[in-house]
Amino acid sequence: MSEETKTGKGVKKVYLGIFALAMINVAAVLSIRNFPSMAIYGWSCIGWYIIGTILFLIPISLAGAELATGWPEGGGVYAWVKQAFGERDGFIALFCEWSNNLVWFPTVLSFIAATLAFALTPNLTSSPLYMFTVMMIAFWGTTAVAYFGENASTKLSNFGVVLGSIIPAVVITLLGIWWFASGQQLVLPEFSLGEIAPEINLDTLPFFATVVLLFAGMEMAGFHALEVRNPQTDFPKAIGISAVIIFFCTIAATLAIAFVIPANQLSLASGVMQAIQYFFDSAGLSAFVGPMALLITIGGVVNLAAWLIGPAKGLGVIAEEGNMPPMFDRTNKYGAPVAVLVTQALIGSVISLLYVFLPSVNQAYWILSAMTVELLCIVYFLVFAALIKLRYSQPDKPRPFKIPGGMPGVWIVGGMGAVGVVFSFIVGLMPPSYYDNTIGYVVAVLFGTFVLAVPPLIFLKLKKPSWAKGANKEVAQDE
Template sequence: MALDLQAPALAPAARESSKLKRHFGRFDILFFLICTIVGVDTIATVAASGGEAFTWMVVLAVVFFIPQALLFSELGTAFPQEGGPYLWTRMAFGHLAGAINNFLYWVTNPVWLGGTLAFSGAYALQVFFNDGKSFSTPVFYLITIPFIWVAVLAAVLSFRVGKWITTIGAFARFLLLGLFVVTVAIYAAQNGVHGLSAGAYVPTAGGFVALVGVLLFNYVGFELPSSAGEEMKDSTRDVPFAIARSAVFSFLLYAVPILGILLVLPLGQVTNFGGFVDAIKTVFTVYGGQVTKAGPELTGAGAAIGGVMGIVFVICVLTSGVTWIMGSDRALAVSGYDGAAPRFLGVISERLGTPVRVNIFSGIVSTLVLVLANTITGGDAAKFFGAVLGVTISTTLISYLLIFPSLWKLRRSHPDVPRPYRMPAYRILTVVLMALLAFTVVQLMAPGAFFDWFGKGFHPDGWSADEGGVYLLTELVPVVVFIVVGVLFWVAGRRTRRDNEAMAHDLEKSTGPVFR
């Protein structure tokens, strides 16, 4: 069988992929992955669940994080074409499944950028530069809307330039989390340890239900650089290298700060939204300031260092959005010239080598999400954060329900494709990954299902126990709408698919079977 890796969309793919340039090296991929996986906006969400959060984080690192890394090491090296996660799903299950799944995979990111990331950045500025007082609605939008469009601009830039933004983001994480851990140690030496008892670290079923969504959300993303597979210098060597090292760095960058928060701060002081920013302000009083009944107050060097770290925090959440927009926008553009989305979206800029049209589309969706979510929740910070984060996590994880098993299917449908790296025990590990995902999606839609749906300890912050039906709708309706849009994208790509099939047929007659 002749292998033509451009065959899935012969003429369109050749035309668009010819505009791509190979700027993505080994360490670029490593830093990109650190930005992708380490999201500082959810650190406090995990720590707020107490000691067992750390225990479950370790357990899921073994049964989910590591198997996922092995899975994407194989897919990323065996099928290194542009559009990675979309292409794998489409090759395994067809254009309709690829269209729906890829829209779910893509839309998560503008929702996340315009929701929790923009809000988290604004909250950090509020804490360090506005004495913790809420911004007025006009000021809130003056901060958050430029935040969104700076991220979009970064994604529009050529990868030759854009990759340095993600590198800066990775080092911002090293600086922020490293200084936080050191400061936690100083704070503990001065004020004592409020650590939890050993019993607090014992895992429970209720704790697992409450935590599994955000922990899995924190742990996904190894596939994202493969969305730019044809922009990598050497995917065969660099993908496994970057995944292995980023897995170690990412786990430590999550685990050590979370453990520090649990050991030093009273659990009641850690909240889901903004909790990490509040924790930073509290421990940074060692440089100048004090903790009062009204909360921490920074003065002198404490205020100066805190302000710098507030800006670094904003850089961290901004670059989280940038990496995901860069990757998912490329996947959507590939689906556009492969017949699973409107052809209009499947265009790569000749000058920049980036999917500018999709980037702008992401910015528009992010802005709409920001305005709608803030309006619907009436500016209620906790409800805003919880509702948008819930939709973001559920939509993200649903998309992996087809991405993960694509490895199994492609092992059977494309056995002759060279696999420089092969996932061990792939059947068992894929089943484990799928079972965890399915259980988690149910819990995200209906918190506490099978236990005590929306009961005490299960409903998100800002929601009361009698609002379960409303919450279910806020989670379910967007997903249904996204699936419908995915189907419409598939319909819109019909002509492109027909043209591609005709071209593939003509090529097969002249050269023999091609890779599809």
Template sequence: MNGDKPYLKRVLGFRDLSFFLIAALVNLNSVPVVASAGPVALILWLSGFVFFFIPQAIAVLEFSKRSPHEGGIYNWNKAAWGDFHGFISGWAYWVNNIFYIPTLLFYIIGFLAYIIGNSTSSLSSSPVLMMSISLGLLWILTYLNIRGFGVGKWVQNLGASGTFITASTILVIGIITASTKGSSVTFSMSSVFSSLDNWTFLSLLSVVCLNYVGLELGSVIADEVKEPQKNIPKAVLVAGTSTILMFLVVTTALLISIPFEEIGIIEGILQGIERAAEAIGIGWIVFPVAVFMIMNAAGNTSAWLSGAARIPFVIGIDRYLPSALGTVHPKHNTPHVALIVQGVASSFVIIVAAIGSSVGDMYMFLLQTTVVLQLIPYVYMFAALIKVRSTYGKSGGFFSNKFVTVIAGFIGGGMTIFGIAFAFVPSANISAILVYEIKLVFSCVSFLIPAFVFYRINLRKLKVSEVIN
């Protein structure tokens, strides 16, 4: 302990932080959702990278230099807009992950079905089975992260390694398939623009934005990073470059290997690999790739599970959430209460999502709810980037040129707002549109209302405490 402030161990070096960010950012399992749009998917990835990811990187570099402390985006928004808006952005960031973590668990289950065999093909089409296994996996990962980054980081490191191996394998299969069997899709301007006449593809733009969030996690866990002002910028560069390359490579290889109309949104990558591998006589490779995909999904889940829990931990220290959330484990020096509460909340979401839904609708509902809640803090962050730079100038910042940060704020903020709006556009994968829209609106509103209640109650308690003391 350091006074009354909870003490967190600095255990993540440059390599560990780079792997942590790659594990969080590169969710290969979501590639089929975007690739199902066809060749236009490549334009979506590039557009998201230019108009969202790069502005995000600029914001993270600028703010992490000015304030390299635990809490990251929550503290940035609080400093720029005040305690209330900081709390709302931090709440949305955390609650989003309560939804997002279950979607990642669904991927792991889908890949387990491939590994175990065809006798379990009903696994990825049964909401009850998906729910039961998801709950088990959730609490295993929660326990590992309660043990601390000294243990949990190996899940993320293995996840990043599995990501690189999987992407490389898919690239090789795509090249062999294209050279021996030909591509299942024609990459041309006409094939790209032919997809634009169906406006539902715009809903995928929000999914692309979601896949590009995560660079700020290095700052969210800053008090557990060695030399954060030095290592966070370097890790951001490595993770950012790796992210765009792997998304483009895997999407292209998947489109080559299987007609995009037949790509499944949950097990699509393995589906494409299996078909392509059998066609070129290496069907045996599906099993090891499935194992690596599980590593990728587990690392992705663990990174977000551990990183997101630091937000209620810091808010608990500020006393705008119950102070118990701001405590650390006496042995492992981790925010164990925040992790447990997050696990309980995600368990509730998994159970609710399984009610009255097909697995496909269940997955898309969770994914788009995640998009809306995740992007709210980014609206604040990009606006804060403009405000902070205009107010304080370059002193203490990363960039000497004001133009870079202001333009990044406007472009990133605009793209974020579009991403939120497009999340309410049902994709072609949705079978019950009305039910989907009602559940999406209800979920977003119902998880934001408690934020106002918690803030008002705890603000009143703080004022009373100040008067007494």
């Protein structure tokens, strides 16, 4: 859990414990909404998850543990990449992680609204007004919680991730076991080791990028380094706990869904609730579908909150160092970066409005979604490169957790992660089957990625001495 002490100004200082840190990572990564997209691959989803675990989950977990314990100054990926390659590259890494959220927010918000509809009336999902209203309540409500600082956000993560992600994943898994043990018909073929192997071809290659980045977010706890009393010991334990929870909950719950719903009938938007409806109806527990929908809705909100506050805090650190105009350095008495939170909420709201009310933008939105993959690949490539570089440039820096195996071990972990994200970047440029203009698609994705990644270079070019902390800093003392 978290601990509190009084600072010299009489403001409570929140210290995060191992459980709180682990829940931040689980909240960011364990997303039930991803299970249906994996369940359509049946037994081979195990093989896909193993690929993602080997090429990304394990490397980013080990890299995050070493970097967070060696450089716990706050700022997450910004602090790590800055130490290795300088201020500019650190700024680019953090900004890419923040800007990709702006397009991602509407997808998780629509999942929240669609899931909540199962607790009310499923037909509501066809109402743009309902969808947008619930999306905005969730978005601005979560932003309001982040406004009250680390204590409020931590409480939401601690209890919300258990209620909304872990419990539903466990319930889905137990129902899958019951389905299997009671002799119910499985829609999957008979299990064999050959069924686990994923089929890799030109059609499934674009999916590879999705699989690798299913575990994106394992570095989220690093943004909270300044709120940890003993980061050198607590970070490795928290990352290990969260990785185990994420891996087993993800595989077990995905297979449970694959047991009962044929791939060609599985809705990627509401597949989780489809499976729960099947399970509960068969067990005579239909009355519990609504409460489960509420729990999963909470899980979606917690997932949103983790990505909403983490990169925003990192951007606040960059602004404090004078690399952005003073308005982005604006914080309140709780230490929350209010200007960044409001800015991303306004931009996310506009994109959500277009997403709900203008279905004709679907193709453009697909391109934007591809950009989020490319942006995350840039972030993680820089993180893995920083891991290797810092072993050479700062070999004597105390690292309470060090990747075992010396330099070969670091090269294996960092190299494997870097290769995974580079390959994901390349296949992420492959258009979906219904796009005829491949060159146009690739150019659009690359240009959009450039536009979303280049602002740090502009800010640094326009940087003024007056932007530095203490020069013209505005601190909101809201009561």
